Amino acid sequence: MWETLTNYNWENIFSLLPGALVFYVLAGLAILFGILVVANPFSRSPINSGLSLLATVLSLAGMSVLLHAYFLAAVQVIVYAGAVLILFIFVLMLSRKEMKMVFTSTRIRYAVGTVIALALACLLLSIVFQMPAAAPVKEAVDGTVPAIGRLLVTEYLVPFEAISVLLLAAIVGVVHLSKPNTKGESK
Amino acid sequence: MIGELLYSFLDWLKQIPHFWWWLAFTLVKIGAAIGLLLGMVAYTVVLERRVASFIQDRLGPNRSGPWGLLQPACDGIKAFLKEDFIPGGVHRFFYWLAPAALMVPAMMTLAVIPFGSNIGAQPMVIADLNVGLLYTFAVVSMSVYGIVLAGYAANSKYPFIGGMRASAQMISYEGTMGLSIIPIFMLAGSANLSAIIAWQTTSPFHWGIIQAPLSALLFFIATLAESNRTPFDMAEAEQELAGGYNVEYGAMKFALFFMAEYASVIMGSAIFVTLFLGGWSLPLPWLNAPAANSWLGILIGFIHIGIFLAKTSCMVFLIVWIRWMLPRLRFDQLMDLGWRKMMPLALCNIVFYAILLWGIAMFRKVFEI
Numbered sequence: 334m335w336e337t338l339t340n341y342n343w344e345n346i347f348s349l350l351p352g353a354l355v356f357y358v359l360a361g362l363a364i365l366f367g368i369l370v371v372a373n374p375f376s377r378s379p380i381n382s383g384l385s386l387l388a389t390v391l392s393l394a395g396m397s398v399l400l401h402a403y404f405l406a407a408v409q410v411i412v413y414a415g416a417v418l419i420l421f422i423f424v425l426m427l428s429r430k431e432m433k434m435v436f437t438s439t440r441i442r443y444a445v446g447t448v449i450a451l452a453l454a455c456l457l458l459s460i461v462f463q464m465p466a467a468a469p470v471k472e473a474v475d476g477t478v479p480a481i482g483r484l485l486v487t488e489y490l491v492p493f494e495a496i497s498v499l500l501l502a503a504i505v506g507v508v509h510l511s512k513p514n515t516k517g518e519s520k
Numbered sequence: 521m522i523g524e525l526l527y528s529f530l531d532w533l534k535q536i537p538h539f540w541w542w543l544a545f546t547l548v549k550i551g552a553a554i555g556l557l558l559g560m561v562a563y564t565v566v567l568e569r570r571v572a573s574f575i576q577d578r579l580g581p582n583r584s585g586p587w588g589l590l591q592p593a594c595d596g597i598k599a600f601l602k603e604d605f606i607p608g609g610v611h612r613f614f615y616w617l618a619p620a621a622l623m624v625p626a627m628m629t630l631a632v633i634p635f636g637s638n639i640g641a642q643p644m645v646i647a648d649l650n651v652g653l654l655y656t657f658a659v660v661s662m663s664v665y666g667i668v669l670a671g672y673a674a675n676s677k678y679p680f681i682g683g684m685r686a687s688a689q690m691i692s693y694e695g696t697m698g699l700s701i702i703p704i705f706m707l708a709g710s711a712n713l714s715a716i717i718a719w720q721t722t723s724p725f726h727w728g729i730i731q732a733p734l735s736a737l738l739f740f741i742a743t744l745a746e747s748n749r750t751p752f753d754m755a756e757a758e759q760e761l762a763g764g765y766n767v768e769y770g771a772m773k774f775a776l777f778f779m780a781e782y783a784s785v786i787m788g789s790a791i792f793v794t795l796f797l798g799g800w801s802l803p804l805p806w807l808n809a810p811a812a813n814s815w816l817g818i819l820i821g822f823i824h825i826g827i828f829l830a831k832t833s834c835m836v837f838l839i840v841w842i843r844w845m846l847p848r849l850r851f852d853q854l855m856d857l858g859w860r861k862m863m864p865l866a867l868c869n870i871v872f873y874a875i876l877l878w879g880i881a882m883f884r885k886v887f888e889i
Contacts, residue, residue: 380672387665407654411698415661416691419668423687426672426680477650478711 356399363392383422390414404481549646553630556829560836561782562592568782568840575844595775602771607674610768614673619769619776622666626783628659633790634714635828636800637810639821644800645714652713653705656791657698660746663784664690667748667765670777674768682764685851686748692858693745693752699866700738703873704728704795717799718810724803728796734869736796738862743788743839745858747781750843752854789835790828797831800824 369385390413397406485493566581566588573580584590606615632652636644649655664687671683705711707728708719720726729736745752766777793799801808801824811821849857 384665384669403649403651404654407651407658410658411654411661415658415664415694419661419664419687419691422668423684423691426668426684478654478705 356396359392359395359399363389363396366392379425380422383418383425386421387414387418390418404478545642546646549642549644553635553646554627557627557630557783557786558779560786560833561779562596564782564786564836564840565595565778566591567837568843571837571840572844575841599772599775604771604773607768609675611673611675614669615768618666618670618673619773619780620666621669622663622780623776623783625659625663625666626780626787629656629787629791632656632713633787633794634717634799635790636821636825638813639811639818641813643714644821644825648712648714650710650712653701653711653716653795657694660697660784661690661694663746663780666780670769671765674765676768679765679767682767686765689748689752689854689858690746692855693742693862696738696858696862696866697742697746699863699870700735700742701795702866702870703732703735706870706873706877707731713794713799717794717801720798721801721808724798727798732796732869732873734865736792738866738869739795740792741862743792744842745854747784747788747839749781749785749839751846751849753843753848785839786832786836789832789839792835793828793831797835800828802827 366385366388370382370389373381373385375381390409394406394409394414397403397409569591570580570582570588572578580588581591582588584594606612631646632649632655634643634645634648638644667686667690668683671679671681671686674680704716708716710716710719716728720728725731744750766774769777806820807823807827811817811824
């Protein structure tokens with residue numbers, strides 16, 4: 334125990350603890366908050382769902398840190414937690430006057446939801462059982478900024494550009510939708 | 521006898537494994553840095569009140585201690601002894617969570633800021649991440665949740681409007697903030713804050729503010745907006761909102777909001793100093809390179825920390841000064857400035873530096889300089 338602690342690569346704080354332990358804690362948190370997103374027994378408020386999703390995203394970022402993919406972790410927090418989710422919560426808060434909006438559901442919706450959830454679970458389980466047993470990560474993923482930048486402009490240039498065109502289309506669409514109906518449009 | 525004891529003590533010190541030394545030094549650094557930050561927060565409050573008073577031809581708090589220097593102690597004791605009252609109708613859990621959710625990110629930024637070169641063999645930074653700057657952005661982007669939660673948890677109108685305004689403003693300026701410093705990445709060739717300082721120490725003309733002045737200006741304005749300071753303090757416009765997102769809070773919880781604002785001002789100043797003002801370095805012999813591992817080097821290491829603190833304090837003073845000199849922007853002006861003026865400027869700035877650096881590289885290649 335003493336030897337493993339002292340001879341470890343101590344520069345990374347997460348390697349102090351056995352990686353598996355940290356992984357299971359983070360995975361547990363991710364699943365717990367993931368459940369709270371869709372089935373919170375204490376409250377049906379969408380704000381609670383949004384904040385649970387935030388906790389899930391942060392747990393997933395922690396897993397990226399475990400894989401030494403610091404860039405991915407930082408971007409995950411900046412983009413998902415810092416931008417996307419805050420917009421979700423922003424819209425949820427503005428969407429109802431009384432801030433008392435709750436999810437309501439009907440029997441048909443429950444039935445459809447159950448079928449979809451089961452289908453998704455089967456799909457995921459089939460993938461899990463097809464996969465070979467996960468080997469521990471031997472080398473750290475090269476998650477540095479230059480490495481990712483180089484990959485984006487060489488190997489993955491075409492998908493990268495395709496995504497940027499898609500995002501541009503989305504932005505143009507949003508601008509068009511949010512524009513008030515002017516006289517010029519009705520002609 | 522004493523000599524033998526000393527030698528056996530030194531032997532005992534030598535056999536302590538590396539890991540425990542690292543742990544001990546890191547804990548000491550964390551403790552010292554947080555203590556210093558909170559001390560600076562306390563005295564920034566005094567500074568703000570005194571500067572405000574002088575600007576408005578008043579005296580300000582000058583009764584407790586010499587020049588009012590014991591004022592933070594009085595305020596702190598007052599905040600702790602007040603009744604911790606929770607208004608009815610609030611969302612209790614979020615009401616408790618919000619002040620912490622605002623204070624924690626403000627302090628977490630501290631982890632990657634190099635507040636000195638090194639003392640002995642110890643680098644004066646808690647965690648030298650290779651994505652240091654992205655880490656600070658990730659942490660800063662988390663602080664908006666504290667304000668949103670405070671506005672939502674209070675379950676009343678004015679805090680809610682304050683929280684909404686704050687989140688809209690912070691989302692708007694976060695983009696500009698991130699884009700404004702990309703030229704610094706390109707010039708320094710790294711996102712690691714220590715590497716960015718090392719790049720700036722090579723010559724006085726390498727300071728970020730000289731190399732990329734527009735970046736510095738945009739980043740400074742975005743910092744003001746991110747920490748909800750005038751002229752961007754829409755979230756707590758007291759004439760309109762009776763105080764904003766923190767109206768329903770009292771006692772120490774209110775004090776935490778207050779401290780978080782000043783902590784984020786100080787951290788914003790520290791990041792500005794690191795990126796644009798050369799960090800702990802001064803363009804003078806001894807002071808423009810990391811300190812050596814010697815007795816003199818330890819002294820220089822402490823001087824480096826002093827330089828960093830002095831630069832940061834100057835930036836804090838500038839931000840306080842601005843608060844009492846400029847009127848508040850209207851909300852539509854604020855959004856207009858953020859999205860239609862600063863964002864395009866930041867993008868043009870990036871393209872300009874990309875073309876410039878590419879041109880220089882091509883020039884060097886062609887003429888083989």
